[in-house]
Amino acid sequence: MSASFFDLRGKTAIVTGSNTGLGQGMALGLAAAGCNIVAVNRRAPEETRRRVEELGTGFLAVDADLASTAPIDDILAQAEARFGGADILVNNAGIIRRADSLEFTEQDWDEVLDVNLKSLFFLSQAFARHCIDGSRRGKIINIASMLSFQGGIRVPSYTASKSGVLGLTRLMANEWASRGINVNAIAPGYMATNNTEALRHDPERSREILGRIPAGRWGDPEDLAGAAVFLASSASDYVHGHTLAVDGGWLAR
Ligand code: NAD
Numbered sequence: 001m002s003a004s005f006f007d008l009r010g011k012t013a014i015v016t017g018s019n020t021g022l023g024q025g026m027a028l029g030l031a032a033a034g035c036n037i038v039a040v041n042r043r044a045p046e047e048t049r050r051r052v053e054e055l056g057t058g059f060l061a062v063d064a065d066l067a068s069t070a071p072i073d074d075i076l077a078q079a080e081a082r083f084g085g086a087d088i089l090v091n092n093a094g095i096i097r098r099a100d101s102l103e104f105t106e107q108d109w110d111e112v113l114d115v116n117l118k119s120l121f122f123l124s125q126a127f128a129r130h131c132i133d134g135s136r137r138g139k140i141i142n143i144a145s146m147l148s149f150q151g152g153i154r155v156p157s158y159t160a161s162k163s164g165v166l167g168l169t170r171l172m173a174n175e176w177a178s179r180g181i182n183v184n185a186i187a188p189g190y191m192a193t194n195n196t197e198a199l200r201h202d203p204e205r206s207r208e209i210l211g212r213i214p215a216g217r218w219g220d221p222e223d224l225a226g227a228a229v230f231l232a233s234s235a236s237d238y239v240h241g242h243t244l245a246v247d248g249g250w251l252a253r
Pocket of ligand 1: 016018019065095115189191192193195
């Protein structure tokens with residue numbers, strides 16, 4: 001093992017939902033290891049562009065709404081046209097809807113499942129075909145959640161989607177490990193981003209959550225950078241179907 005195991009120079013990563021939050025933190029971590037970034041977003045990722053370009057690697061913004069699978073082929077085509085293809089896919093884009101299960105609507109079910117699970121699967125499928133057709137190794141990193149392991153409360157479609165992400169990570173690893181593609185996931189703990197704004201502004205929930213994080217603080221987007229580089233690099237070539245918690249110790253509690 002040498003430092004070059006974590007070297008991503010010459011590689012290209014597609015990172016969905018990288019204009020803010022955890023996606024931005026992982027894109028910056030990958031870029032710091034030398035990787036070009038294809039940032040897939042509904043809005044122009046200008047801050048991410050500036051910070052990646054400061055790190056000296058290539059950056060391409062692709063406009064896409066992953067509420068549907070329609071943009072998927074174009075994402076791969078743009079990565080191919082600009083960088084000659086992609087080596088890494090980070091399926092980070094995700095949404096959450098909060099309501100009591102007794103009141104939960106079908107719309108809040110469908111919208112969350114479409115982004116968090118359906119688009120994740122079909123983008124992974126397109127990426128795996130791209131790797132196999134181009135005879136290149138591939139690394140897929142899915143973003144799971146504590147609610148891949150726990151039930152949660154008032155977030156039924158989110159729990160269903162993130163529990164599904166853990167299962168699909170294993171399934172895709174089983175099918176594609178022999179094709180040179182590593183499929184793994186990162187399960188972030190409670191991180192300070194837009195996704196958890198409602199929780200952090202609820203004094204009681206916020207106190208309860210913080211009180212059981214052994215690290216004694218909410219996570220930051222930078223906290224995912226090291227795990228993302230590990231799972232994107234050759235250091236993890238024999239790691240398949242694993243969901244790595246980066247949670248300040250939450251699950252150990
Ligand atoms: P965030 O809301 O800041 O980021 C979500 C990202 O997904 C944004 O870039 C957003 O634009 C993008 N996105 C949402 N819907 C999209 C769509 N239809 N098309 C394209 N992009 C879309 O929140 P975050 O916390 O950074 O979330 C990133 C991922 O991490 C999500 O999958 C989330 O479920 C997961 N996660 C977050 C936490 C946490 O504590 N913050 C914990 C576990 C998992």
